[in-house]
Structure formats: C-alpha cells, structure tokens
Amino acid sequence: MRTHQLVLQWIEDQLSSGELTLGGRLPAERSLAEQLHVSRTSVREAIRVMEAMGVVRAGVGSGPDAGTVVIADPTAALGSALRLHVATSHLPVKDIVETRVLLESWAASRAHPDAPALAEAASLLEQMENCSGTEEFLALDVRFHLALADAAGNAVVSAMMGSLREAIQAYAGRITGSLPDWDATAARLRAEHRGILAAIKDGDGGSASQLVADHIEGYYAEAGLGAGA
Amino acid sequence: MRTHQLVLQWIEDQLSSGELTLGGRLPAERSLAEQLHVSRTSVREAIRVMEAMGVVRAGVGSGPDAGTVVIADPTAALGSALRLHVATSHLPVKDIVETRVLLESWAASRAHPDAPALAEAASLLEQMENCSGTEEFLALDVRFHLALADAAGNAVVSAMMGSLREAIQAYAGRITGSLPDWDATAARLRAEHRGILAAIKDGDGGSASQLVADHIEGYYAEAGLGAGA
DNA sequence: CCTTAGACTGTGGTTGGACCACACACCCCC
DNA sequence: GGGGGTGTGTGGTCCAACCACAGTCTAAGG
Secondary structure, eight states, rough: HHHHHHHHHHHHHHHHOOOOOTBBBOHHHHHHHHHSOOHHHHHHHHHHHHHHSSSEEEESSSSSTOEEEEOOHHHHHHHHHHHHHHTTSSSHHHHHHHHHHHHHHHHHHHHHTHHHHHHHHHHHHHHHTOOOOOOOOOHHHHHHHHHHHHTTTTOOOOOOHHHHHHTHHHHHHHTTTTOOOHHHHHHHHHHHHHHHHHHHTTOOHHHHHHHHHHHHHHHHHHHTOOOOO | HHHHHHHHHHHHHOOOTTTTTTTTTTHHHHHHHHTTTTTHHHHHHHHHHHHHSSSSSEOHHHHHTTTEEEEOOHHHHHHHHHHHHHTTSSHHHHHHHHHHHHHHHHHHHHHHHTTHHHHHHHHHHHHHHHHOHHHHHHHHHHHHHHHHTTTOOOHHHHHHHHHHHHHHHHHHHHHHHTTTHHHHHHHHHHHHHHHHHHHHTTHHHHHHHHHHHHHHHHHHHHOOOOTOO
C-alpha cells in the first residue's frame, strides 16, 4: 500500500468513527505528517484526493476559514469524474441524458407536495420569467431542476442529478447556441416548468414524472441530439 | 488557480481533443513537469487526483504496464466518493439502497433479452448454486447484479450501480452476519435470481423490474434495515 | 485612553533536489 | 548460442527551504 493511501485510510477512519465531523478541521499538514510518520508530500497527496472527492476544503491563512476543513460536496466529486470519463469518450452523452431522465422523472414522482424546496423552485420560476441572457436562464434552469430533485428527499439522487448536469454543462451550452429560435424555446421551457411544478403540488406524481421526461427529452431532441435521448 | 489544477486542465484538454486516448500513456512525470514549467510535485498531485477518478493508472518499472496510462474505471471514482460521504453521515444508507432499487429496476425493465451479459449472468447463477462460503456467494451476487445492469446497455447506469454497491459493501457484509438463517436466505435469493433472469429472457421487462425491486428491498428488510429501504 | 501601523505566527502552496525500488532491455562473458 | 550482470527509465518517497496569505498581537502615536 502506498504511503498516501495510508493517510487516506487514516482520514476515512477518523470520519467513520466520528472523530472528524462536518465542519471539523484536520490537523495541520506538518503535524499530520509527523503524527503518521510520513512525509508532508504524502499527506498533501491524500488531502488533494479528498479535496477532489468533495470531502475537504483547504484554505490558506488564519481564522475560521483557514486550514483543511471537512465539507460535504458529493456533487463535485461525481461531476468531475463523470466529466472526465465523458472526455475519454467512455461514457456517451446519450447515456448521461438517459440517466438524467430516469433520475429526474423518479424524483418528480416522489416529490413531496409540501417540501420547502418547492418554494425555492417557484421563486426560481419567477426569476426566469423576466431574465434576459440565455446564460442566466440556463443557470436558473439548473437550480430549478436541482430544487425539484431535492423535493424528493433522497440525497443520493440529488447528488447524482447535480453531477450529471455538471458533467454535460459545457455540452449543453454548445448545443443551445444551435437552436433556431431561442426565445420561442425559452417560452416553451417556462410553460413546461410551470406545468411540472403544478402537477407536483397537486400530488399528481405520475403526471409530473411524465412531464419531466418529455421536458428533458424534448429539449435535447430539439437541440439535435440523436434519437433515444 | 493552483498549479496542480493547471496540470489537471492540461490533461483533460488532451483527453477532450483526443490526443490522449484509452490505453495511451502520459508523458513521464519529470518530462511533463518540465514541459508545463511546474514542479514534479504538482504533476504528481494532479496524477493522484486523476488516479482517484479512475482515469489513469500509475505503474512503476518498465515495459507495457509501466508508466501512467489512461484507463476507464468510473466505478472506482464514484464508489470511493460515495463511500466517503457515507462515512461523513452525509449520505444515508437508506438513500443509497433506495437509489439502488431505482437504478436496478430500471435496468431490469430495459435489459435486452439477447444481451451477451445475460449469458454471463446465467453462468454466475450456476456458480452460486454450489458455492460454500457466504463471502463467495456475496461476491458472485455482486457480479450477477452488475451483469444485469450491463444488459440494459447504459454505461452510466452500470457505473453508478457498481459504485453504489461498492459504497455499502462493508455495510452489507456486516448486516449479513446478523441474519438468522443464512442457508435459507441464500436459497431464497437464488430462487429470486432465477425468476428475474427468466423474466428478462421472456422479454417481460415490467415483471422483471418488480421482481428486482422486491428482491433488493426484501433482503435489506430481512437484514434489519428500517422500513422504506 | 483609544487608534493604528507594524511585526509575529501559523496555515496551505510551490519548488528543487536527492534517493529508493522496480522491471524491462541490453551487452558482455562464458 | 545462452545466461547473468548492468544500464536506463519509471513511479514512490522524503527532505529542506521558501512564498503568499490572513488573523492576531504588540507597540508606537494620537
């Protein structure tokens, strides 16, 4: 076993045993190196991996925001990994979209009509009504869909959904530019969003699920992604 | 932007542009450091992250297996990340199981009856008939479920399924020890496996989907995981 | 007494160099 | 022609130093 993996194991054990919790701070790199009898280099490599996994965040300087603290950002880890594997052409964009439809339609069917996340979704919907640029619209769109996923109350599905969206963000931005009439598309998307939100609030999960699936598949189909997506 | 992120960006660009492909080899760490005008330490940190993401594999020595080569193991990345976040208690095991049911039941409903992966699943089923230890049984069980997921032909779903299973592998092993009658449970699981495989081969996706959901939920329910999982 | 400009301390970030173990490839010697 | 030692290049590890940053403490000045 390589040295940095030993450090990784130590940190994971600390997390599992509860000695390191969310918001807690790891020992300083130099202290940790001495404590585990390894070099600071190995400690740093382990922390780098943890950082890529969205488990810790390293901050320089002093004060409460400094040092290496435990965070919880599973979306970052999954998103980066998926994006890289898309870059290697190992994960087809078609499969990403298909999985996104699967997760989101499930979330819509399971969303609680009185979840607080739905209030945020409604607020985002209003902001989308009067927003100018396509970039701003897309950013709000991402947050809207994430809010819907959160309403289902499954942290794993929410994280996976966010990471899928992140992984193909650059791709989605490119195909959006090729749309024939953005204003018309945006108006349609807004109307569909309202329909989805209304269905969820009415407790009609089955209908909401179908609307979400049509919404996503319709967008990618219009943008020119091949059949099946 | 930190130095190692610059290296990460460079590697990702090489992957996106196709100059680095599956099976290809990265320049040696020392060469890459000189080429990008950074220290070898920064290059190593970047490679370490890529390794954790399942994108590259580092090997010492000489020959075809040496050096840092591009691989494609998205399961490793997702699995480690999920496992760590489960360790921080940020992702409940209940949500993991729920997501597993979602993905696997979808895969069962979409599996192609003549997919080559089903032949492997059948072979694994035979091996499970006459196997002794519980560990061996569980290992074969993992491979059986992965084969079913592969039969659906969605690489993203397959990867996510494998990573979910990996993330709770230690957990599953613990609860298995608390089962009252392992032999009876194993016999039931085998029978359910046969039923699932038969449904898929008959082209009855809906039935297969329901059988898979019952199969997984039943197991965790028997092992004592709370309701809803 | 209060304010403020400076030094101090501890954090991660980066670098260069050195040495090790490993595994293949080559070459000399038998 | 065959076999063992050597050469070369790879990643793995460690060390010592320096930098930038940010909060804190201190001492000088009002």
